[in-house]
Amino acid sequence: MTLKRDLAWKHLDLVNRSSVAYQYARYALGLSYELLPEEVANQAKRCLLDALGCAIGAHFAPGRSMYEAMVKELGGVEEATVIGSGLRTSAANATLVNSFLVRFLDYNDFGGGGHNSDSIPAIIAIAEREKSHGRDFLTSLVISYELGASFSGGMRREEGIGMPGFMSDIRGGLSMPPTLGRLMRLNEDQIANAIGICVSHSLPLGVLDADREENSMSKNMRFGFVAYDAILSCLLARQGFTGPVRVVEGQNGLSQAIYQGAMNVEQMVDFTGWHIMDVIFKPLCASLGIIGSVTATLAVVIENDIKYDDIEKVQIKLGLHNVYHHTTAAKKYPRNAESADHSAYYANAIAIKERKFGPDLFEARYFTDPVVLDLIDRMSVEVDPDIPSWDIAAKSIITTKDGRRFEKYADKPHGTGKDPLTDEELEYKFTEMAVKYMGKQQIKKIFDAVWNLEKVADMNQLTRLLVFPSR
Helix, strand or coil: CHHHHHHHHHHHHHHHHCCHHHHHHHHHHHCCHHHCCHHHHHHHHHHHHHHHHHHHHCCCCHHHHHHHHHHHHHCCCCCEECCECCCEECHHHHHHHHHHHHHHCCCCCEECCEEHHHHHHHHHHHHHHHCCCHHHHHHHHHHHHHHHHHHHHCECHHHCCCCCCECHHHHHHHHHHHHHHHHCCCCHHHHHHHHHHHHCCCCCEHHHHCCCCCCCHHHHHCCHHHHHHHHHHHHHHHCCCCCCCCCCCCCCCHHHHHCCCCECHHHHCCCCCCHHHHCECCCCCCCHHHHHHHHHHHHHHHHCCCCHHHEEEEEEEECHHHHHHHCCHHHHCCCCHHHHCCCHHHHHHHHHHHCCCCHHHCCHHHHCCHHHHHHHHCEEEEECCCCCCCCCCEEEEEEECCCCEEEEEECCCCCCCCCCCCHHHHHHHHHHHHCCCCCHHHHHHHHHHHHCHHHCCCCHHHHHHHECCCC
């Protein structure tokens, strides 16, 4: 009897240790800063700088004060910093507020399986809590992008299935426990169990960013709540709490219950290459799917000095998916920032009126601006059959009242494809958002800390610089 029991238990161990959760845990524990190529480490710093700028630029967001009020009410150990206000709270609570800030403007990067810069607030919070070295922080940041991309790479989207009604932020349940567990000095078993705990309870619904629904403040927490759960899961697993380690491939796990068998598990554990190098840093403050159209519209009005009063009609041409996702009734006349940055109508109308599209154009007064509303009514957004459905390429055609016709096609807008934003452009983007809240000397100190993060002995040295002087 004992032999049969031992064989059965050994079989269970072998099955569990071959799971995706264990393989993700082993990848995270096996990576070190010394194994990162120089360009990968620098890209991690670029991701960090961009995310911090987005968080600072979102300080005016209506939801920010609500979140901070909740955190103050909850209380907790002062172990991490809220960006801007300097509020000290628990790592989990700081993750919630700072994730909201990074996501609010939709100005943050795209890569690592989605908007993976949403993961950075949790990594910072745990690094603060653990007083981690900058090298360890950068390594964990890279892990979050690599695992996020590996997970998403296993989705067979070309088959038209694989993510029915759920957000891609589900990936955080697998990518964040290894990312954070490494900083918290969890072992392989603990990280695998933390993944099981987290994934089985963290499944953000697609209604948070659906084509026909008005976006709400909760859209900004798609990943934040998953990262929050990942912290709790790591804390539980460190105490010996267990989770279903076969949460991906097991009975009624992700593959079967959520993705309906449309998962390529082999692809999910292919850790070759450096996915972080494919990250896109946004040049404009808008959903990636409409950046092409805004780029084209800006070129038309600026190059030809077209004024609002000159315009008879505007035609925007997009790929099929981007038309459906950015033009429905819930998006055409936005009344909040969450819908405005996803509205092809609003973004292009603002681009014509203001000749820019940045984070300062989401104030409520713009949603009722007569010029903006008139331009929306003069605008059509149509499918261009020559543009692939998900491609960000776009065409803008403006006809003036005197019969002139101006057209611009944006194939690969600057900042996308093989034309990424430079380090200097990322600094400019950061400064444009931060200068409202802090002086140039403080901004320079942040730049110095980020670009030399591998020399920072304690991440608290960076987070102290993220507090506004008035606070």
